[in-house]
Amino acid sequence: MVDAALFSSALGALTPILFAALAGALCQRAGVFNISLEGTMLVGCFAGVAGSWYTGSVWLGVLIATVAGVAYSLVLAVGHVSLGGDAIVLGVAINLLAVGLTSFLIRTVFGTRGTFSDPSLQGLDAVDLPGLKDIPFVGEVLSGHSVLVYLSWLAVVALAVLLYRHPWGLRLRGVGERPDAAASLGVSVTRYRYGVILAGGALCGLAGAQLALGNVTLFSENMTAGRGWIAVVAVMLGRALPYGVLAAAVLFGLAEAFGFRLQGIGLPQQATDAAPYVVTLLALFVSSARIRRRTRERSP
Amino acid sequence: MRTVGVTLLGALVLGALLLAATGANPLEAYGAIVTGAFGPDGIQDTLAYAVPVVGMATALAIPLRAGMVNLGGEGQLVLGAISAVAVGLHVPGPFGLVVALVAGTVAGALYAAAAALCEVRLGVPLLVTTLLLSYPAMSLAAYLVRFPMRDAGSSLPQSGQLPPDVRLPAMGSVTVGLFLIVAAVAVYAVVDARTPAGFEARATGWGPRFAQYAGIDRPALTVRLLACSGGLAGLVGAVVVLGFPYRFIDGALITPQYTWIGLLAALLAAASPLGTLVAAVFFAALTSGGFAMERATQVPRELTAVLQAVLIIFLAAATGMLRKKRSPA
Numbered sequence: 187m188v189d190a191a192l193f194s195s196a197l198g199a200l201t202p203i204l205f206a207a208l209a210g211a212l213c214q215r216a217g218v219f220n221i222s223l224e225g226t227m228l229v230g231c232f233a234g235v236a237g238s239w240y241t242g243s244v245w246l247g248v249l250i251a252t253v254a255g256v257a258y259s260l261v262l263a264v265g266h267v268s269l270g271g272d273a274i275v276l277g278v279a280i281n282l283l284a285v286g287l288t289s290f291l292i293r294t295v296f297g298t299r300g301t302f303s304d305p306s307l308q309g310l311d312a313v314d315l316p317g318l319k320d321i322p323f324v325g326e327v328l329s330g331h332s333v334l335v336y337l338s339w340l341a342v343v344a345l346a347v348l349l350y351r352h353p354w355g356l357r358l359r360g361v362g363e364r365p366d367a368a369a370s371l372g373v374s375v376t377r378y379r380y381g382v383i384l385a386g387g388a389l390c391g392l393a394g395a396q397l398a399l400g401n402v403t404l405f406s407e408n409m410t411a412g413r414g415w416i417a418v419v420a421v422m423l424g425r426a427l428p429y430g431v432l433a434a435a436v437l438f439g440l441a442e443a444f445g446f447r448l449q450g451i452g453l454p455q456q457a458t459d460a461a462p463y464v465v466t467l468l469a470l471f472v473s474s475a476r477i478r479r480r481t482r483e484r485s486p
Numbered sequence: 487m488r489t490v491g492v493t494l495l496g497a498l499v500l501g502a503l504l505l506a507a508t509g510a511n512p513l514e515a516y517g518a519i520v521t522g523a524f525g526p527d528g529i530q531d532t533l534a535y536a537v538p539v540v541g542m543a544t545a546l547a548i549p550l551r552a553g554m555v556n557l558g559g560e561g562q563l564v565l566g567a568i569s570a571v572a573v574g575l576h577v578p579g580p581f582g583l584v585v586a587l588v589a590g591t592v593a594g595a596l597y598a599a600a601a602a603l604c605e606v607r608l609g610v611p612l613l614v615t616t617l618l619l620s621y622p623a624m625s626l627a628a629y630l631v632r633f634p635m636r637d638a639g640s641s642l643p644q645s646g647q648l649p650p651d652v653r654l655p656a657m658g659s660v661t662v663g664l665f666l667i668v669a670a671v672a673v674y675a676v677v678d679a680r681t682p683a684g685f686e687a688r689a690t691g692w693g694p695r696f697a698q699y700a701g702i703d704r705p706a707l708t709v710r711l712l713a714c715s716g717g718l719a720g721l722v723g724a725v726v727v728l729g730f731p732y733r734f735i736d737g738a739l740i741t742p743q744y745t746w747i748g749l750l751a752a753l754l755a756a757a758s759p760l761g762t763l764v765a766a767v768f769f770a771a772l773t774s775g776g777f778a779m780e781r782a783t784q785v786p787r788e789l790t791a792v793l794q795a796v797l798i799i800f801l802a803a804a805t806g807m808l809r810k811k812r813s814p815a
Contacts, residue, residue: 412621470608
């Protein structure tokens with residue numbers, strides 16, 4: 187039951203969540219509580235499919251998805267950073283707007299309801315990593331994914347390096363932890379927050395591209411199905427650290443993939459649907475309990 | 487009030503641009519929404535849709551008043567419905583009807599209180615616990631209605647139908663459940679404005695730290711408010727399911743988006759009891775009108791969802807701007 191295919195499918199499934207969670211973590215680091223990941227990802231899905239369809243090239247589709255993610259995240263950037271609107275209210279409304287807008291557009295642009303798919307729609311190809319793919323077990327797990335999957339791993343490393351070994355990252359964390367102090371040192375809080383929100387929008391666009399062009403090749407109404415919310419939870423679970431967020435996303439991907447396996451031995455689908463959320467909740471309890479114990483030990 | 491007016495105008499203008507960009511006539515579309523929502527046929531649909539939306543909006547407004555966000559409304563709604571059906575199928579007569587309503591309310595209340603306890607005892611934010619608990623609740627109901635509680639004569643994911651004497655009497659397109667929901671709104675309005683409990687909630691909303699300093703027991707308040715919120719959500723679920731078609735159908739409470747439209751209404755009205763009622767009715771009319779608009783003009787009904795979301799975004803931005811202008815810091 188636990189074999190290479192399980193891990194391989196988990197890896198493919200978690201990439202959109204990982205991209206979105208990285209976006210959320212980046213924003214969190216700058217002090218922006220970004221819960222619009224779900225909506226921005228959905229916009230990325232639609233833009234990716236529309237872009238690939240109209241240009242005939244999946245890579246232009248990915249690019250368009252990324253740009254669309256950036257453009258859509260402007261709503262949060264302007265509304266929250268420039269105009270001071272509440273991030274949670276904006277986030278909820280942005281998510282609902284995305285659902286309404288993409289459903290509206292699938293009707294007016296593609297003339298169909300529910301799902302848009304076409305045999306000529308270009309999707310992301312699976313890439314075999316030469317050399318790696320011949321290693322038993324590990325090769326089967328790590329090879330044969332779309333380029334975006336590998337890009338997401340690079341993004342984790344890049345973000346970790348940027349946050350902890352680059353002056354930008356230092357200033358960014360300063361903006362998140364002590365905005366007033368950062369401002370007094372001449373760091374533009376506004377510019378850094380705009381930067382993370384827009385970068386997060388790009389990452390969510392990539393998440394949407396992977397979801398709509400990688401795992402499958404179609405756009406379906408509301409296809410993100412809560413992944414953006416799981417990404418928000420992954421950010422909390424991973425304490426907004428790049429590797430922490432990766433670990434949380436892996437946990438969720440495994441829970442989902444394992445859940446499909448359990449279905450094979452007779453467990454009802456609904457139990458496996460619920461499993462990732464229960465697992466995440468339990469993990470949060472454990473990590474919360476540990477933090478509280480540590481804080482209690484520290485204070486005399 | 488003026489802010490709401492301006493943002494509404496802004497949303498309508500943006501919607502008109504979207505319509506024009508996709509080749510539709512904005513005036514025709516908007517006109518169809520209004521006649522669809524309030525016309526002789528439409529008003530029944532609007533009313534039927536408004537009852538659960540008002541209920542969910544008020545349910546979510548209760549903790550929102552204290553600045554607490556309950557994102558688990560859907561799970562509590564569904565749990566309330568499935569509990570009511572489970573009871574209604576096994577307890578006969580009008581007594582069964584009452585017990586079913588109570589069961590739905592209690593189920594929702596307990597589930598929401600559990601999420602609140604997670605925050606209070608384990609420190610996991612309410613936003614997260616309510617959201618995470620929502621999905622397993624919906625999965626549980628989906629499972630129950632496909633296996634133990636499945637309708638014997640059909641292959642659809644629905645429960646058996648409730649016997650005739652365990653149903654809420656109908657009044658046109660709604661049931662007497664309407665009065666229960668209206669009563670709940672009235673109770674909220676009174677408690678909010680005239681009781682110490684309501685004041686505690688509002689004070690916490692204005693300034694959580696100050697409220698705690700003033701002696702308000704925030705953990706107890708959290709659990710109490712969430713219990714009321716979940717209880718009302720569960721009651722809404724029970725009321726819907728005890729009306730036509732008198733059974734629990736998987737997804738029937740989720741697809742119409744009662745919870746999310748209710749949340750938008752509560753946000754629009756800043757959780758004020760009567761404001762939430764008005765906003766919820768407004769959004770319900772808008773959504774119901776959207777269905778009629780689609781039938782009449784082929785413009786996708788999702789336009790109304792777009793309008794509602796844009797309105798909230800504009801309002802949030804405007805409120806933020808006003809807050810910034812007031813405090814020069």
